Amino acid sequence: MRFIRPAGPADLEALMELAELSGAGFTSLPVDEPTLADRLALSAQSFGGEIAPTEAWYTLMIEDAATGRVDGVAGVRAAVGLKRPHFSFRVVTLAQFSSSIGTRFDHRALVLVNECAGWTEVGSLFLRPEARSGGAGQLLARSRYLLIGAEPTRFAETVMAELRGWVEPDAGSPFWDGVASKFFRLPFVEADRMVMSTDGQFILDLAPRHPIYVELIDPQACAAIGRCHRDGEPALAMLEREGFERSGLIDIFDGGPTVTCARDRIGTLARARRLSVRIDTDAGVDTALLSTTAVADFRALRALATVRENDVLISAETAELLKVRERDVIQVSA
Structure with missing residues (x-):
C-alpha cells in the first residue's frame, strides 16, 4: 500500500533522484542539491508551524509502505507572489478599428502580468515512471486538496496550478526559443534552474514590459502557447476533473498553461x-x-x-x- 506523508530533510537523496528523473522544464524540481535541501527544510518548518502561514511550502512524498521507497513528490505553496512578483503572460485580444477604411482587426497578444499574488499553488507533481499505475498519481494529486481541506484558513480562496509547457523530444522549448530567449538570452536549462535557485530578480529586470503580438511570433512558438507537456497531460486531465479551468495565463518561459479553481469548489474537497x-x-x-x-x-x-x-x-x-x-x-x- 502507498501512503502520503510530509517531506523533510531526510528525503534529500530521494528528492534529488526524482528531480533527475523529471527531465528538462520541470521548474519546481531543479537538479540542484542546495535548492532542494532548502525546500525540504522549508517543508519541515511549514508542517511544524514554525513560519507564517503565507510563507509555507508543503512538500508531500508518496511512499510504498512495503518497501519504504519514495515513489513521487507533490507540493502546495500556501501563497505565491507575496515576497516577489509571480509573473505570467496573459493571452489577450487587442481590437483595432479604422473608421476611415471601415476595417477591424483583432490581434492576440501576450501581456506580462502579476495577477496571482496571494493565490495558493498546487504543483511539483512527479512520479517515478514505474510507479505510474494503480492510482498512485491520483492519490498524490488529490492528497494536496485534502491537505488544504485539513485547515482551509491556511490557504487562499483561489487555487492555481502551472503545467509544464511543451518541450520537443530533443529537450528544446519552442516557446523559449521563439519568445522568452529574446529577452533573457540564457540557455533554457540555465534560466529554468535560476527560477528556483535565485531570488528571481533577473525576471524583474529583463522581462518584456510591452505587449508581444502573437502574429509576429514564429509558428512553432505560437503553437506552444498554452500547450501542456506530453507528460503533463494526465495531470491536466486530473485537474480538470477536480474543477480547474484554464485561466488565460501562461508561463513566461515555456508557455505552459495556468489553471485555477475556487478552493471550496475543488471536487475532492466538495465531496x-x-x-x-x-x-x-x-x-x-x-x-x-x-x-x-x-x-x-x-x-x-x-x-x-x-x-x-x-x-x-x-x-x-x-x-x-x-x-x-x-x-x-x-x-x-x-
Missing part, C-alpha cells in the same frame, strides 16, 4: 466529509480516499472503508499508516 474512526477487521469492500485533519503530521491514502452516517470503518493497518486511533476524526472523500 469530503469528516467522520469518526472505527477500527474493524472487516473494513468493507469500497475504496475511499482518507486523510488526517491537521496539517502537522498530515497523512493520506486510499484504502477499503465502510462509510456510515457519523463514522467510517477502517482496518488496523490503515489506521496505523494514518497514525490515527479509534474515535479520531478523519477526512473521507469518494
Whole structure:
C-alpha cells in the first residue's frame, strides 16, 4: 500500500533522484542539491508551524509502505507572489478599428502580468515512471486538496496550478526559443534552474514590459502557447476533473498553461466529509480516499472503508499508516 506523508530533510537523496528523473522544464524540481535541501527544510518548518502561514511550502512524498521507497513528490505553496512578483503572460485580444477604411482587426497578444499574488499553488507533481499505475498519481494529486481541506484558513480562496509547457523530444522549448530567449538570452536549462535557485530578480529586470503580438511570433512558438507537456497531460486531465479551468495565463518561459479553481469548489474537497474512526477487521469492500485533519503530521491514502452516517470503518493497518486511533476524526472523500 502507498501512503502520503510530509517531506523533510531526510528525503534529500530521494528528492534529488526524482528531480533527475523529471527531465528538462520541470521548474519546481531543479537538479540542484542546495535548492532542494532548502525546500525540504522549508517543508519541515511549514508542517511544524514554525513560519507564517503565507510563507509555507508543503512538500508531500508518496511512499510504498512495503518497501519504504519514495515513489513521487507533490507540493502546495500556501501563497505565491507575496515576497516577489509571480509573473505570467496573459493571452489577450487587442481590437483595432479604422473608421476611415471601415476595417477591424483583432490581434492576440501576450501581456506580462502579476495577477496571482496571494493565490495558493498546487504543483511539483512527479512520479517515478514505474510507479505510474494503480492510482498512485491520483492519490498524490488529490492528497494536496485534502491537505488544504485539513485547515482551509491556511490557504487562499483561489487555487492555481502551472503545467509544464511543451518541450520537443530533443529537450528544446519552442516557446523559449521563439519568445522568452529574446529577452533573457540564457540557455533554457540555465534560466529554468535560476527560477528556483535565485531570488528571481533577473525576471524583474529583463522581462518584456510591452505587449508581444502573437502574429509576429514564429509558428512553432505560437503553437506552444498554452500547450501542456506530453507528460503533463494526465495531470491536466486530473485537474480538470477536480474543477480547474484554464485561466488565460501562461508561463513566461515555456508557455505552459495556468489553471485555477475556487478552493471550496475543488471536487475532492466538495465531496469530503469528516467522520469518526472505527477500527474493524472487516473494513468493507469500497475504496475511499482518507486523510488526517491537521496539517502537522498530515497523512493520506486510499484504502477499503465502510462509510456510515457519523463514522467510517477502517482496518488496523490503515489506521496505523494514518497514525490515527479509534474515535479520531478523519477526512473521507469518494
